[in-house]
Amino acid sequence: MDEVKQIVADINKGQIKPIYLLIGDEPYYIDAISTYIEKNVLTEAEKGFNQMILYGRDVAIDDIVSNAKRYPMMAERQVVIVKEAQDLARTIDNLLAYAKNPQPSTVLVLNYKYKKFDKRKAVYKAIKKTGVVYESKKLYDNKVAEWIRRVLAGKNYTISPKAAQMLVEFLGNDLSKINNELEKLKIVLPEGTQISAEHIEENIGISKDYNNFELRKAIGDRDSLKAFKIVKYFADNPKDNPMVVTVSLLFSFFSQLLHYHGLHDKNPRNVASALKINPYFVNEYVLAARNFPMRKVSEVIAVLREFDVKGKGVNSNSVSQGDLLKELMVRLLA
Structure with missing residues (x-):
């Protein structure tokens, strides 16, 4: 986020680069930077003749270069934005000559999402030298x-x-x-x-009482009644509460609980740091650790692995996901 703020701040100061290569698996910030350039580099009066939106699936690199080399009309700059530039992955090397010597009056923006961009490529290094490269990574x-x-x-x-x-x-x-x-x-x-x-x-529309967060807490508290109520709600609303998500989140919780058991320093601040959780949730782990000793946690993790496979249709004999979840609760809370 700080890097995005810096890019925006530089643009606002007039420190605008001729090429912006926006890459990565997380499209949010790629779209945010591209949209900011689209809305703010040119005035509304200038955009008609000097702003162009292209799509990678519809153009070739030669088309992009041709547009980028044009001179702006009655404006200091022109903006060329290429969306879905990852569709040009096979020919992106053809941009090298332009990247080495870009048109100073053009702002070329390449939105290259989801696919990896080979950072060993000469074109990548050239853009990094003459422009801005921003990589938007998925948050953990x-x-x-x-x-x-x-x-x-x-x-x-x-x-x-x-x-x-x-x-x-x-x-x-x-x-x-x-x-x-x-x-x-x-x-x-x-x-x-x-x-x-x-x-x-x-x-x-997310239920505050019937969700994976509350299910996790109910299991940690060994509150069987509440856990089974939530699971029944999940069984009645399977599309909104897929079993694969529930099992994955429970697996993450019990893995963290195993980590908690292994900590020598169980000071709340250290627990929050070690488990990478908000301090608000530390007491939840403290109570769950009392109810699930280390050996039991290991057993639970094994059960969750078993039900992860069953939830994906392996050896489940066409049992509904709702019934699998009920069986899982019996095994976890036994």
Whole structure:
């Protein structure tokens, strides 16, 4: 995020480079930088003749170079944005000559998503020398809640740890999807609001009581009644609560719990740092560790591996995912 802010700040200062190569697996920041350039480098009056949007599947490198070498009309610069530039992967080397000597009055933006860009290529090194290369990497799941908090803080909102975790567990690490949901919340909630689990439930449709976060907590507490209620809800709503996600999140939780058991220093601050969790959730691990000694945790992890395979249709004899989840709860809470 800091690198993105620096790119935007440089553009605002007029320190605009002739080429921006935006690469990586996370499209959110690639789109954010590209959109910012599209909206802010030229005035509305200049855009008609001097801004062009191309798509990798529809053009060749020669077309891009031809457009990039044009001189702007009644403007200091022109902007050429190539979306889905990864479709040009096989011929991207043909951009080398232009990358070495780009047109100074052109801002060429290459949105190269999802595919790896070989950093050993001469064209990559040339662009890095004459322009800007930004790599947008997928955030690890344990970093997403903090990203949510930072984004909201920049918009004068806060969010409770539980609400942030609900978004992460429901939407994963897809920043574009998460941002879309945050934008919805901004529409209905005034600035300065602390977004709560209730706000998430009312406006996004994620149940605050029946979700993987609450299931994990119920299992850690050995609250069988609550765990089975949640699993029944999952069984009744399988599309919104796929078993593969539930098992994956439980596996992550118990793996962290195994790590907790192995810590010599169980000071809350050290636990939060070692497990890479919000300090708010430390007590949940402390209680779960009492209910699941190290040996039991190892057994649970083995059971989860077994049910991960069953949930994918192996040796499950066409048993429904709802019934598999119920069986899993029996095994975990036995």
